[in-house]
Amino acid sequence: MNHIVLVHPAIPQNTGNIMRTCVATHSKLHIIKPMGFSLDDKHMKRAGLDYIKDLEMEIYENWEEFVTQNPGDYHFFTRYSKLCYTDQNYVSDQDQYILFGHEHDGIPHDILKDHLDECVRIPMDGNARSLNLSNCVAIGIYEVLRQQNYPKLSKVEVQKGADFIYEE
Structure with missing residues (x-):
């Protein structure tokens, strides 16, 4: 199974968008707490739309609680890594956890330093400080899924039909 992990998220709209991506x-x-908002925040709920009811989610009081309960392969997305996220292997018999940090200062450095070989980065212009968190999550999870050949995901339009744009 694939897992998206937010370490100390701060912006409710980003978390709402990420919830939708998870579904x-x-x-x-x-x-992983602390969070910079309440899960009842109206902006988060609006960004998550009606997908939130289908979301599988767990909340942890701290990093130690999370690690204790979740064995698997960890991949830390950080601008400080020297390894491109596409150069990482996300295919194994272990659960895959892709981790993202607080919108303003990322994953705490004391956590990163214990996992340097598991850190990856998304390439970007050297003058750009960062990308939007929900965009980074989407980039990351779709690379994981691409390498896994998109398990359980449809490669055709389901709601309107696979031939919707081809019909006249």
Whole structure:
């Protein structure tokens, strides 16, 4: 199974968008406190739309609680890594956890330093400080899924039909 982990998220709209991405990709969401908002925040709910009811999610009080309960392969997305996220292997018999940090300062450095070989980065212009968190999550999970050949995901339009744009 694939898992998206948010370490100390701060912006409710990002978390709402990530919730929607989790549902669309059959990924479980894990949130590690502290959070910069309440899960009842109207902006988060609006961004998550009606997908939130289908979301599989767990919340943890701290990093130690999360690690204790979740064995598997960890991949830390950080601008400080020297390894491109596409150069990482996300295919194994272990659960895959892709981790993202706080919107302003990322994953705490004391956590990263214990996992340097598991850190990856998304390439970007050297003058750009960062990308939007929900965009980074989407980039990351779709690379994981691409390498896994998109398990349980439809490669054709389901709601309107596979031939919708071809019909006249």
